[in-house]
Amino acid sequence: MDLRADGQALADRAAMDHPLRVVAQPLRRQVEDGLRAAIAGGRFAPGEHLSDRLLCDLFGASRTVVREAVRLLEAEGLVCVLPHRGAFVAFLSVEEAAQIYELRAALEALAGEGFATRASEAERAMLRDIFKKLSALPQDTGREALLAIKRRFYDVLLAGCGNPFVARMLAPLLSRILRLRATSLSAPGRLRHTVAEVxxxxxxxxxxxxxxxxxxxxxxxxxxxxAALAVLAAQQTPRRR
Amino acid sequence: MDLRADGQALADRAAMDHPLRVVAQPLRRQVEDGLRAAIAGGRFAPGEHLSDRLLCDLFGASRTVVREAVRLLEAEGLVCVLPHRGAFVAFLSVEEAAQIYELRAALEALAGEGFATRASEAERAMLRDIFKKLSALPQDTGREALLAIKRRFYDVLLAGCGNPFVARMLAPLLSRILRLRATSLSAPGRLRHTVAEVxxxxxxxxxxxxxxxxxxxxxxxxxxxxAALAVLAAQQTPRRR
DNA sequence: CCTGTCATATTGTATGTCAATCAGGCAAAG
DNA sequence: CTTTGCCTGATTGACATACAATATGACAGG
Incomplete structure (x- = not known):
């Protein structure tokens, strides 16, 4: 039996076994992903209190499921649970953001190195294709479209780097800086540099x-x-003092 | 209020607020740590089935708590949960181990770089002190004592590297290769090289x-x-085929 | 104004229940 | 004798409820 601790591989295998029931994601996963998306997407403000009941009502799930999801997000650092007070949306300080970017740089460097030395020709072709699309983007492309293309680029890069753990470590980091990426990506003239760097x-x-x-x-x-830290510092300085 | 998503900082603050109640770790944490230690320490064999009831009896906790702990360990990759079948201790293939070591190298490199450029004189002194003890160890030091010293070295290194996220990402990786480290560290003559490299x-x-x-x-x-991968390959090859 | 106490609300934990699903055994058909 | 199909037992997924522990805020008293 295949007992690798690889969630995606298991999910894939499950999908192979039951190709018809596509919707059958466990409820817990739905809540987890929904909550993660809501926080990363900014539908909850930093510092906001996420009460048990509130989340139960929101997702129509029981406390058991909601609490398990909250624990997962706590481990990822998206929320912060204080004993007997509940979960709060985590703040992102400038220092933390800088540290996350530092880590992201190291991880993506590893992914890039792995891809360069280990990727198959087909994978390289896919990456080439996406990069061509990125290069052809008009200067005034919306942040959504830009983020989507970049995400596809990194998906291929991470899939082909030969080390799935890199993607697993990177995912929670990226979810914490998602909003930051969105705003900084849409800075005027950033696309030109992005294309050059990529x-x-x-x-x-x-x-x-x-x-x-x-x-x-x-x-x-x-x-x-x-770019991102400049935006974040500009956001926080006038508010805090 | 301090709402950083930094578990350790919160724990520290809680310890400051309640300096007397040292034992008051939440039950969930106790189960989580106990189970993690049991798996990392090899008290459960890879592939072994960790039934709900079994764990409830073992830790004297309710299913609620046990399940939350299992979810956390699943996210760390220590166990592998199959729907409607339960949790199993994850296997560690040679490939996975190699990937984990690759990631660990990148993360510890980042920590070392951060420490070299950002640590305080006091932190450097602590590291120096631990290294001196490591150098003075006799060649036949047991693996337990050796692991303990190395752990202290890395604790200081990670604490002084200026990026707490590195430690947070590293911890789950290390718990997966703990047994491997213990066996490979005790390889004859390895200590000499370890001291030279460190x-x-x-x-x-x-x-x-x-x-x-x-x-x-x-x-x-x-x-x-x-060294570790050689040991692992030697362990697995004769068993599997 | 400060301090101590209490009521309320929320969380932490435990327990029981029902539904869904998996594993293995058993019997009948080929 | 082998294979197929079904059935049963066991386990997990999810939920609802209950009780204990604790934090918050209000209120009375100094």
Whole structure:
């Protein structure tokens, strides 16, 4: 029996076994994903109190299920549970955001290096294709469309890097800075730089140059971080003092 | 109010507020840690079925608590939950172990770099002190004592690296390869190399040389991985085929 | 104004229940 | 004798409820 601790692989296998019942995601997963999306998407404000009852009503689930989902999000750092007071949407300080970006840079560098040295030709072709679409985007592309393309790029990169754990570690980090990414990506003129930076990643990958790909990924994240942190600092400074 | 999503900081603050009630860890945490330790320590064999009832009896807790703990461990990859069949202790394949070591190398490199460039003099002194103890260890030191010293070294390194997220990402990885580390660390002659490799990390840190520290950390993990993977391959090959 | 006490609300934990599903055994058909 | 189908027992998924522990806020008293 396949007992790898790989959730996605198990889900895939389950889908293979029961190809008809597509909707059959466990309720707990639905609540978890829904809540994660709601928080990452900003439908709850940072610091907002997420009471048990509120979430039960919202998702139509029992306390048991809601609480399990909240625990998961707590482990991811999206919410913060205080004993006997409940869950609160976590704040994101400038320091924390900087630390997350630092980590993201290291992880994506690893992914880039792995992809450059281990990806198959088919995977490289997919990445090439997505990069071509990214390059062809008009300057005034909306943030949604831009984020979607970038997500596809990273999905392929992570899938082909030969180390699924990288994606598993990165996911919770990205969910915490999702809003930040959305706002910073839409900064005027950022797209041009993005394309150039990702282009260097792509070029290193075409050369099978692992270290160069790692370095290019790190560089890209570092620049994105600079833009994002500027936005975050501008948001927080006038409010707090 | 302090609502950082930093579990340890919150725990610290709680400990400050209630300095007397040291034992007052939530029941859920006790079960979670106990189960994690039991699995990481090998008291359950890989593939073993961890039934709800069994765990309830073992920890004297209710299903609610046990299930929440199991979910957490599932997210960490220590156990693997199959719908309507329950939790099983996850296997660790050679590939997975290699991937975990790769990730660990990247994370510890980041920690080393951060420590070299950002740690305070007091933190450097603590690290220096621990390294001195490590160097003075006799060749035939038991694996327990060796692991303990190394753990202290990394605790200080991670605490002083200026990025608490690194420690949070590393912890679940380490718990999955704990047994592997224990066996590979006790390989004959490994201590000598360990001291030399960690010495290079220490030297780079004393020079405030971030990149060198990163590289030394990466190198150390890579060598440890080589030893550990050899052990794992030797364990699995004769059993499986 | 400060302090101590109490009532209320919320969470932490435990328990019982029902439905869904899986594993294994048993019997009948080929 | 093998295979197929069904049935039963066991286990988990989800829910509702109940009780204990604790934090919050109000209120009375100094």
């Amino acid at each position: 282009g260097r990643v792509m070029a290193a990958i075409e050369r099978r140059d692992g270290p160069a790909a790692a370095s290019a990924c790190r560089e890209h994240v570092a620049r994105a971080a600079k | 010495g290079r990390v220490m030297a780079a840190i004393e020079r405030r040389d971030g990149p060198a520290a990163a590289s030394a950390c990466r190198e150390h993990v890579a060598r440890a991985a080589k």
